[in-house]
Amino acid sequence: MNRFLPRHAWDRTLAIILIALLVAFCTLIPGFYAGFGGTLAITDQFLPFGFVAIGLAVVILTGGIDLSVGAIASLSAVIMAILTKSGGLDIWLAAVLALIIGAILGWLNGIVITSLRVEPLIATLATSFIYTSVATALAGASPPYGFGKPFGVLGNGTIALVLPVQLLMFIGIAIGFSILITRTGFGRRIVMVGYNRDAAHYAGVAVPGLLRKVYAISGFMAAFAGIVLASYYDAVRPDMGNILLLTAITMVVLGGVSIFGGEGGILGVTLGVLILGVLRQGMLIAGFSDMVTTMLTGAILLVSIAAKNLLSDRGFGYGALLLRLINSRKQEATPPNT
Amino acid sequence: MKSITKTLLLASALCSLAGIAPAHAQDKRIKVAMVPKLIGLSVFKANEKGAIAAAKKLNIQFLxxxxxxxxxxxQVDIINSLIARRFNVITITSNNPTQPAPALERAMKQGIKVVSYDSDVAPDARDFFIQNTSYPAMGKAMVDSVEQYAGPDAKVAILSSTPDAAIQNAWLGAVKTYMTAHFPKMTIVTTQYGESSPSKSLSAGLNILQAYPDVTAIIAPDGAAEVGAAAAVKKLGRTGKVFVTGASDPDSIRQYVKDGIIKASPLWNEVKEGELVMNVARLAADNKLKPNDTFTVKGLGTYAVKNKVIVFSKPLVFTAANIDQYHF
Incomplete structure (x- = not known):
């Protein structure tokens, strides 16, 4: 594919920004560099967003959106907590069941979208209301908390004293999803559906079935984030997933995934997650208020979408116009009789 | 490497020296943060106002x-950043008792003192808790207001914040206990939630009035809920037929108090409470407060610490007669 701004350039820019941020924060902000392990531990505070972002990226690659990720995260975590606290189930078994439930909730989103022909935006908005209400009803007046030390390892633990468990899981999942998207037929069909749904359809891709799987993946990752949050806070709440959605979308878009689908990769999303997370935590440690960091998140979302669209080689982006201009110049420059 | 070790040793020696020299502790400037449930809410701003005034006197660098x-x-994100910035004391009114607890425990492990006020966190996750006012007194004040204006056989609706809000549930528990003990004919017909959001509280208030036309009083123990309930009464023209009481700052309910929708609404002096929070922060940082203790603050009075809990004051009931004396 001919791109004015190839994906590698976007990823490379993000990598440079991330390194610059880390260097700047470590040298300029007292308290940010708290030993190798101390600084790595900062990732515990934002990687749940990253788990959601990776699942969401797959949906956005198909040109869809999943607004119910926060609600699925809350509901799965609440169900897990109830299964173990009231049902007496082993916490790890409850967590596995919650992951399956998350995937089923996502799959239901896919059913609503493909079988009832509801726009993804509206479908997942509607299911997010439903899932949140169910979570609130289940959680009741005193949501469960206190899941024991071993379970806390998921959200707060380290391996070899300095490597956060969350970070290791995130790296593993990112590599897995990257292979899924770039190296498998399933992954290529996902990108193809996003790039041109009709073409994919005529090329023999069973689009509805594929979309259902994609939303199930997103639901699964959202549930995973919910479980990690439950471990991190050692508590569940029916509204604990609320804050995940907008930041996760920002991470995906910052990572270079086109909001219209068909463009982008998991490496970029991974970098987007790290940049946004490190930036927010660093600014908080530097003493900026939550108001400033929230405003900045909004600004980054705008700038990255605008940059992506303006530089895009599709449609009427400046990138596409510029490409056409360069191409037409080239043709003019070539003498006709050779 | 050696010099670093030496410096560290020296620093820790100095630190321990500072620890065993309480006579000079008051001179040491400390960093104290106040973390409200959210920024921009007037009750918490009132706490801040009092805290700023007290911080100046106590040699506190205040945030x-x-x-x-x-x-x-x-709040957890903010607690983590305060730990990294090595604050001496974190004071917090928590959005819920469980979620911030692990982060606060982490802070305590690093020698940071934690003082909760207004809404408590899990007791293991803080050194002291400043309770606004005793729960039974607050419940009594709200029920008494209902009894006085809507009668002892009033049909009461409750409009709270969220189903698991710690302080609201404590008050409502006190309301029910006092009500059944003293006014057995008073009944609670419904309990609804406005999630501390003005718009959701208003629509919940409208729901109550439309679904239960025989309701004569609404108890709304939450700033947004009380305003929402009063606005709903006004909107449906039920002034004089439905009385609202609850817990809100005087600025937000002034208009409804003057309209006669809210006759008596208990709270406490938020500005003075902010002053007390800073005084307790200073005492905690200096290790001068025991889990069971008494202390005196100039201009505020003498307080008892019982099992790490300090009750700030009796309820202050706002009425049309006194509300203009208070601005927060």
Whole structure:
């Protein structure tokens, strides 16, 4: 594919920004560099967003959106907590069941979208209301908390004293999803559906079935984030997933995934997650208020979408116009009789 | 490497020296943060106002910082940043008792003192808790207000914040206990939730009035809920037929108090409470407060510490007669 701004350039820019941020924060902000392990531990505070972002990226690659990720995260975590606290189930078994439930909730989103022909935006908005209400009803007046030390390892633990468990899981999942998207037929069909749904359809891709799987993946990752949050806070709440959605979308878009689908990769999303997370935590440690960091998140979302669209080689982006201009110049420059 | 070790040893020696020299502790400037449930809410601003005034006198470098929305996760992010910035004391009114607890425990492990006020966190996750006012007194004040204006056989609706809000549930528990003990004919017909959001509280208030036309009083123990309930009464023209009481700052309910929708609404002096929070922070940082203790603060009075809990004051009931004396 001919791109004015190839994906590698976007990823490379993000990598440079991330390194610059880390260097700047470590040298300029007292308290940010708290030993190798101390600084790595900062990732515990934002990687749940990253788990959601990776699942969401797959949906956005198909040109869809999943607004119910926060609600699925809350509901799965609440169900897990109830299964173990009231049902007496082993916490790890409850967590596995919650992951399956998350995937089923996502799959239901896919059913609503493909079988009832509801726009993804509206479908997942509607299911997010439903899932949140169910979570609130289940959680009741005193949501469960206190899941024991071993379970806390998921959200707060380290391996070899300095490597956060969350970070290791995130790296593993990112590599897995990257292979899924770039190296498998399933992954290529996902990108193809996003790039041109009709073409994919005529090329023999069973689009509805594929979309259902994609939303199930997103639901699964959202549930995973919910479980990690439950471990991190050692508590569940029916509204604990609320804050995940907008930041996760920002991470995906910052990572270079086109909001219209068909463009982008998991490496970029991974970098987007790290940049946004490190930036927010660093600014908080530097003493900026939550108001400033929230405003900045909004600004980054705008700038990255605008940059992506303006530089895009599709449609009427400046990138596409510029490409056409360069191409037409080239043709003019070539003498006709050779 | 050696010099670093030496410096560290020296520093820790100095630190321990500072620890065993309480006579000079008051001179040491400390950093104290106040973390409200969210920034921009007037009751918490009133705490800040009092805290700033007290911080000046107590040699405290003061920071007021909180999340943009009432989220416990946002508070955890802020707690983590305060730990990294080595604050001496974190004071917090928590969005829920459980979620911020692990972060606060982490802070305590690093020698940071934690003082909760207004809404408590899990007792293991703080050194002291400043309770606004005793729960039974608050419940009594609200029920008495209902009895006085809507009668002892009033049909009461409750409009609270969220089903698991710690302080609201404590008050409502006190309301029910006092009500059944003293006014057995008074009944609670419904309990609804406005999630501390003005718009959701208004629509919940409208729901109550439309679904239960025989309701004569609404108890709304939450700033947004009381305003929402009063606005709903006004909107449906039920002034004089339905009385609202609850817990809100005087600025927000002034208009409804003057309209006669709210006749008596208990709270406490938020500005003075902010002063007390800073005084307790100073005492905690200097290790001068025991879990069971008494102490005196100039201009505020003498307080008893019982099992790490300090009750700030008796309820202050706002009425049309006194509300103009209070601005927060």
């Amino acid at each position: 007021y910082t909180g999340p943009v929305t009432a989220s416990a996760q946002g």
